[in-house]
Amino acid sequence: MTIRQWVRPNVLQMAGYTPGEQPQGKPVVKLNTNENPFPPPQPVLDALKAAVDGKLRLYPEPSARPVRQAAGMLYGIDPDQVVAGNGSDDLLTMILRTFVDPGEVVAAPDPTYTLYDPLTTLQGGQFHTVPWKADNTIPVSALVALNPKVIFITRPNAPTGHATPLSEVVRLCKSTKGVVVLDEAYGDFANNSGLPLLANHDNLIITRTFSKSGALAGMRIGLGFMSRDIALQMHKVRDSYNLDKLAQVAAVAALENWDAYEPLIQAIRQQRNHLRNQLNRRGFQVPESQANFLLAQVPQGRRSGKEWLDDLKSAGYLIRYFGADPRLTDKIRITIGTEAEMTGFLQAVDKLLTDN
Numbered sequence: 524m525t526i527r528q529w530v531r532p533n534v535l536q537m538a539g540y541t542p543g544e545q546p547q548g549k550p551v552v553k554l555n556t557n558e559n560p561f562p563p564p565q566p567v568l569d570a571l572k573a574a575v576d577g578k579l580r581l582y583p584e585p586s587a588r589p590v591r592q593a594a595g596m597l598y599g600i601d602p603d604q605v606v607a608g609n610g611s612d613d614l615l616t617m618i619l620r621t622f623v624d625p626g627e628v629v630a631a632p633d634p635t636y637t638l639y640d641p642l643t644t645l646q647g648g649q650f651h652t653v654p655w656k657a658d659n660t661i662p663v664s665a666l667v668a669l670n671p672k673v674i675f676i677t678r679p680n681a682p683t684g685h686a687t688p689l690s691e692v693v694r695l696c697k698s699t700k701g702v703v704v705l706d707e708a709y710g711d712f713a714n715n716s717g718l719p720l721l722a723n724h725d726n727l728i729i730t731r732t733f734s735k736s737g738a739l740a741g742m743r744i745g746l747g748f749m750s751r752d753i754a755l756q757m758h759k760v761r762d763s764y765n766l767d768k769l770a771q772v773a774a775v776a777a778l779e780n781w782d783a784y785e786p787l788i789q790a791i792r793q794q795r796n797h798l799r800n801q802l803n804r805r806g807f808q809v810p811e812s813q814a815n816f817l818l819a820q821v822p823q824g825r826r827s828g829k830e831w832l833d834d835l836k837s838a839g840y841l842i843r844y845f846g847a848d849p850r851l852t853d854k855i856r857i858t859i860g861t862e863a864e865m866t867g868f869l870q871a872v873d874k875l876l877t878d879n
């Protein structure tokens with residue numbers, strides 16, 4: 524007898540998502556999971572510390588209303604059009620629970636965020652991909668031909684960093700009979716956002732996270748923006764208290780003090796453009812990125828992508844490598860850090876380039 528007779532076949536068969544490494548012990552520079560290299564602004568930390576008291580014995584506001592109201596103020600949107608998630612990954616799960624029955628299709632252009640596939644499988648859905656077009660536009664007709672219930676568009680895309688034109692998102696919303704999810708996990712680093720499109724497209728959902736620009740990955744906070752009608756349905760499928768009390772306090776403080784984030788985001792964008800130039804000068808091929816990371820094709824005829832991963836790790840720099848995808852074996856993804864971290868990283872790269 525084994526447990527195999529009890530576990531759902533789709534769970535048995537799936538590999539599960541592999542998150543980027545969170546190192547324990549020896550200090551390294553973390554350039555592997557796109558966290559913010561800066562701490563959250565002081566008012567956010569102060570609000571959190573002030574909230575650690577005896578009231579933690581009480582349940583939090585079930586729908587995270589204070590967070591939805593603060594988001595409504597900042598983004599100029601009705602709080603009833605906002606749903607909060609325990610990280611934006613929680614929102615992705617809620618979206619699949621709301622719309623996808625077993626056997627139904629979920630689609631995305633790829634390469635893309637590697638979590639959509641296992642989340643769809645868990646829901647009993649079928650995940651299908653179509654490659655991005657060479658000019659980074661959306662393969663609209665090929666996606667629509669799959670007859671998907673949900674289509675995920677990551678913008679800026681992970682792990683490539685490109686931001687497909689918003690006109691492409693509009694074209695997709697108009698062409699599909701399903702729901703379009705615009706994953707803006709990196710939206711604050713981009714030149715523009717799809718939020719203004721919500722007014723005219725009731726099959727559009729936009730997700731954002733506090734884990735990257737918000738410097739609060741440890742708190743697990745995400746926001747979803749959608750029509751009031753979709754929000755009503757999404758509230759039914761979420762965990763009853765999906766945002767804990769401290770996460771709500773942190774989210775409200777971050778939204779109310781968003782000005783304090785602007786210089787941090789600006790510094791990251793500046794380092795991103797600087798690192799891109801510097802890597803291109805050293806024989807890497809690095810396309811423009813609108814996110815807080817770069818996807819760099821390593822110089823030909825020297826060490827492989829995997830060897831760069833290992834050698835940089837030995838030098839104290841953790842980066843990300845997606846060897847399972849044949850299109851990405853010669854590429855490495857580097858999260859943008861502080862100026863000092865990027866200077867040190869380039870020195871490590873230079874040392875490896877002269878060694879071999």
Ligand SMILES: *Cc1c(COP(=O)(O)O)cnc(C)c1O
Pocket residue numbers: 609610611612613636677681706708731732733734740743744745
């Ligand atoms: C990081 C990331 C998320 C998840 O963010 P959390 O809020 O930490 O769950 C979602 N989508 C993409 C594309 C991401 O890169």
